[in-house]
Amino acid sequence: MSEEKKTVFEPTRRQVLATTGAMAAGVALSQLGGFVSKAGATGxxxxxxxxxxxxxxxxxxxxxxxxxxxxxxxxxxxxxxVVGQLREKVGEPYTSFPADAFVFLEGGQLGWGTICGSPAGANIVASLIIGPRTAGDPDAHHIGNDVMQWYSEAALPTFTPKELNPKAKKAGVPHKLQTTVSNSPLCHLSVGKWMKAANKSLKSPERKDRCARVAASTAYKVVELLNAWHDGDYESSGFVSCAKENGITGQFNCMECHGDDVPEAPQG
Amino acid sequence: MSEEKKTVFEPTRRQVLATTGAMAAGVALSQLGGFVSKAGATGxxxxxxxxxxxxxxxxxxxxxxxxxxxxxxxxxxxxxxVVGQLREKVGEPYTSFPADAFVFLEGGQLGWGTICGSPAGANIVASLIIGPRTAGDPDAHHIGNDVMQWYSEAALPTFTPKELNPKAKKAGVPHKLQTTVSNSPLCHLSVGKWMKAANKSLKSPERKDRCARVAASTAYKVVELLNAWHDGDYESSGFVSCAKENGITGQFNCMECHGDDVPEAPQG
Structure with a gap:
């Protein structure tokens, strides 16, 4: 699971390994507004x-x-x-967290194809447990970046269930499914590239089971990172954001949408 | 605020007004997996x-x-x-909801330029209060769709502060700012189009204040819809998803990325 093949973003990705991950993220995040005081906390x-x-x-x-x-x-x-298991192992504050409210993350938020619900869910889990960077520890941000980077580069799904879900079994979903690399955390690209490679529709039971496996792959990944963080062994990959690299919030697959005509961000 | 000029998505948008909003959303959402029983709820x-x-x-x-x-x-x-005010007016369960954990929504989630944090935050607020569609009431889904549609079509920001935030004032941000239409709920497109029109960088105080105003515009919008829902006066716009229209999770601005070569979704 931790040995997934690394591919590279096209075309402008530069994976900069800064001296420390914390430093790199500090620099990158300062472009979005910088660290802030907690004076206005609503409590x-x-x-x-x-x-x-x-x-x-x-x-x-x-x-x-x-x-x-x-x-x-x-x-x-x-x-x-994650939260369900921690309700049993820990109790509060997990018991009071309304995890089911997040059904709307499906289909890239209500079917709009924006961020895949799996990395969005992983970001929520990391920030619930470790806290936001504004509370002092940037590790949830680092873990979120690592999950989104992994999601973009991995041949997904990396997870295969021991036993098919009864609905998938009844629908004749095979045990082995097509894998694809999305080069993006967007649902539209992740699902679209898989549908094209597998020649399956959005409504097909194979597509549904593929998305269930992608969610499971992502849950596996974020728990690996959270366990390392818990043991003091987590090290950020030193991810440097598009905001830092290119002066605009974004991904590193510019040409996939812009073609050869990638605009320069204003510097004013 | 409710009179913002309506523009249209390019090029394939068809705004279908179904007999009832609930019916339309039911049909659209069934493409993503359909309504499910609560038997497996983790409680x-x-x-x-x-x-x-x-x-x-x-x-x-x-x-x-x-x-x-x-x-x-x-x-x-x-x-x-929203949650801060409801902690004062209502108390629990708002007091136990860790709103500050959602800092990671910034910059389209950690600066990746995916969904703008403002509509993502509105989706969370609507689903916290009304609940997910799987709990029986689809109105949070309808309100989320309406906010994302409004966000895509409005000349943003629609909100101008009575008084500038001290940081903006100190930095010399003017009271009146450029507005732009994003045709998308994505941060990259919303921020990028504004930066181009205003000729301001991501780091500029004007861009930061613009994003603060976009968040405020979105908070205004979702509270208008929640108030109508509370009074029993909320009516869905009858939004029909890209999944229903085109067989792929997505937006309706296909040509903005695909140019003339918009692929057909597999039907297998």
Whole structure:
């Protein structure tokens, strides 16, 4: 699972390994507005970080997530696969977190094809547990970046269920499914490239099971990183954002939409 | 605020007004997997909907959101502007909701330029209060679609602060700012088109204040819709998703990325 083949973004990606990941992210994030004081905090009682965390089994989490997809779809499945186990192992504040509210993450938020619900769900999980960068620890941001980078570069899904979900089995979904590299965390690109390679429709049971497996793959990945963070072994990949590289929030696959005519961001 | 000029998506948008909004969304959403039973629910104690809601003043909410942007940025500002007031007016379950965890929504999630944090935050607010469609009421989905459609078509920002935030004032941001239509809920397109029209960089104080105003505009919009929903006066626009129209999760601005070569979604 941790050995997925690395591909590269086209065409302007430069993977800069800064001296420390924290430094790199600090520089990158300052472009969006910089660190801010907590003076104006409105005071939710669960806004103290980190939340208590107990290590989870990535493979078990992925199996839970795969089956949860058939109940609440990608984003809420990733969140529930982690939060559900921590409700049992830890209790509050996980018990009070309304994970099922995040069904809307499906289809890149309500079917609009924006960010895939799986990395969006992973971002939520990391920030719930570690807290936002504005609370002092940038590791949730680093883990979120690492998950989105991994999601963009991996041949997904990396996860294959031990047993097919009953709905998939009944529909005749094969045990082995096509994998594709999205070069993007966007649902439209991730699902679209898979549909093209597999020649399957959005409504097909294979596409649905593929998305359940992508959610499970992502849950596996974020739990691996959270476990490392818990043990003090997490090291950021040193991801440097498009905002830092190109002066515009974005991904690194500029030509995929812009062709040869990639605009320069204004410097004014 | 409710009179913003309507523009149209290019090139394949068809705004289908179905007999009822609920029917339209039911059809559209079934393409993503359909309604599911709650049998597998993992049982968070705040997962009972709707949450108690008291009507908020959209203008006051927008002013709060505008200033919250300078603390926690777009997505968490939208969430805090609503949740913060409801903590005071209602209490639980809003007090236990960790709104500040959603700082990561900034810059289209960690600066990746995917969905703008403002509509993402509005989707969270609507689903927290009304609940996910899987809990029985599709209105959070309808409101989320309406906000994303409005966000794509409006000349943003629609909101101008009564008083500039001290940071903006100090930096010499003018009271009146450029407005632009994004034709998309993506941060990259929304911010990029504004930067081009205003000839301002990502780091400029004008761009930052523009994004604070876009968050405030979005908070205003979602509170208008939530107030109507609370009074039983909310009616869905009858939005029909790209998944239903084109068989792929997406937006309706296909040619903006694909040019003349818009692929057909597989039907297999």
């Amino acid at each position: 939710g009682k669960t806004e103290k970080w980190p939340w208590p965390y107990k290590k989870l089994d990535p493979a078990k989490t992925a199996e839970i997530c795969y089956n949860e997809w058939y109940r609440v779809f990608c984003g809420a499945a990733v969140i529930n696969s | 968070g104690k705040t997962e009972k909907w709707p949450w108690p809601y008291k009507k908020l003043d959209p203008a006051k909410t927008a002013e709060i959101c505008y200033n919250e942007w300078y603390r926690v940025f777009c997505g968490a500002a939208v969430i805090n502007s």
